[in-house]
Amino acid sequence: MRFLKLVTFLLLMISLQSAFGQSSSALKKRKEAITREIEELKRSRSKIDKNKKLSLNQINLLNTQIRLREDKIRTINTEIKMLDTKIISSTTEVISLQTNLNKLKAQYSKMIVFAFKNQGAYNKLMFIFASHNFNQAYMRLRYIQQVGTFRKRQAKEIITTQISLKKQINELDQNKKEKTNLLMDQIVEKQTLGKDKEQQSKILTGLTKKQKELQQHLSRKQKEANTLNKAIQEAIRKEILAAQRKEAERRRRAAAAEAASKAKNNTDKPKPVASGSSILASSPEDAKLSSSFLGSRGRMQKPAQGIITQGFGQQKFNNVTIFNPGINIKTAPGANVYAVYGGKVSKVIYLVNSYTIIIRHGEYFSIYSKLKNASVAAGQEVTARQSIGKVATDITEDLTEMQFQIWKGGTPVNPSGWISQ
Template structure:
């Protein structure tokens, strides 16, 4: 017979497994909903620039990102379907197990009812007790009759609980089957849409091939802009390093003169930026938040990644990431620090913020609301993103540097 303890453990394990699956399902649904919102935002952005006859690198980036997000959404739906398949299999197994247990409990209970019916008279019970060989045996028989009655009640309760659990599992199984059907339908729709987007991408890339001369001119212009931005950023960072070295050397000489010893050598390279206790703590705090930094805009999608980006037969190197965001979006500091430089390059602003040995760069701003030397806090607004008058895109260029060395921002920002 199945003991109460075994049944309790079995039901508890079902609850734990159900909670774990529910959490996984909820995470996948949240990711799918987030991808749907990001795709919709990109489509709105794209619809504003489709009337432009001139094709730009930024427009291609938006289209490529839209396809990438659509593919990720399909993969997420696939994961949901796999999870539901596992849930359906598990629920089916559980239903069979519960049904077998219920049948066994009912059979055992029927046997007890039959036994009780045959021995239901008070006379029979008394004779059973009085027929004992001694007082100890009579006492044990009396306790047996009492325990038998209690056990019948427990078995009846086990049957009710098992029936309830069985009904819940059957309902859950039906719900999961309907959900799987809806997901498969949604998946087919997404695949059809993806096919259309890829066809549109092929058309646009074909335009790029025909406009290769124009594209190369734009790439050349882009490379000049990148080179100018890099020179300006490097110059500002190198000035910071040189100034920090000058202060550190002056302090070392002053300390040596006071103690009558030889001046200690100062830290080399960008490490000199973190020689003071405050700067060292800021650097350590910034590093410890790798992978958890907030995005520099509240809403956006990465449309050009760190490193080499290819457009047809030409490539562009990117020292940061380009983030497509709605027009008029505010830009915010990803960490507390000090504004090192505010530049105006070709009508667009660049803000450079120092975080000890690290720097963050916010480029392509329409306006800047901070000034050089100002202390800023995490998520403080520092400006707004500019919208390109020619292609209608609104994209923030964002970089993270350790000293003058560019690092991949995607490994620093929160997912």
């Protein structure tokens, strides 16, 4: 029974170690990915800083670097907490195995002493022949055999326990060393984070001194963004109007057919056509596509491989506030852009020296801006993960960055919750 308990205990610890190993591996991969992103941002910032020009991208990239550094510290903290749990578990296991080993050795020692005192064949025979009857003699013979078998099993259990104990002690030592290394990494990252924030403060101070230049820069950027947003809104408005006309025509024909067949009273009037964006999902096909697109929220892949450098919504820089209707993704030069979901290309726009592609998914639209080319055309059906163009590079700042938006009808929504991180 004791042997079975030991085996059960060891199996439980193996399963816990396996789960810990999987979680630890995921955290290590996450930490390595963050480190690569930080290094990439540092290289990009170095190129921008060499230009010696005031740039909003300077603060954007530094803010992203700080965010990633904080994320890395949180990941390290999670690793440390997991190791603490593992160390406590391993310590408990070592104590349990050591206690069990001491008991096994004590029992084995008593058995050896007993066997030594009764090791002669004569003593064993006398023990059997002293039986009162045949059944008792048979039972005593079985007892002697079982004692020998049990002694061998005890010896084997002692060896197994010693091996497990040694393994757990080694793992415990490794976990303690790993925790020490993580604590050192944590200190280094916190110190670097402090330096990044000092640099952030210096850049913000420099921007404050050049408030007028900053205002002009932001005004120009906002004007370009407004021009593009108006073009996007106009394209979506036309889609809505086209859907309304199509639905109105469908209902007119249906009403005419009903009147001709006298299926309904002549006084019946067709219902008014919806005026909102819901008209985009009025047909069964569009309704199904809208539902499917919504159902994939949180599981779509990013339209391009890279780092999100600017989020959705209002962005404040000193006393200046601008609105970003999507997210900005920094990529490698010439990176491909992919459709996040299947749909139909609504429009391809060329504005602000770059292309913008609008893809309709029923009531929803995915929008890809700052592209140097477009490999699809309006009216074309596209599939999920199909390449639709390449990201443009801002040659003045040597920065390759695209913007990704999602609209529900005529309203932009935060794309961050739609794509997998």
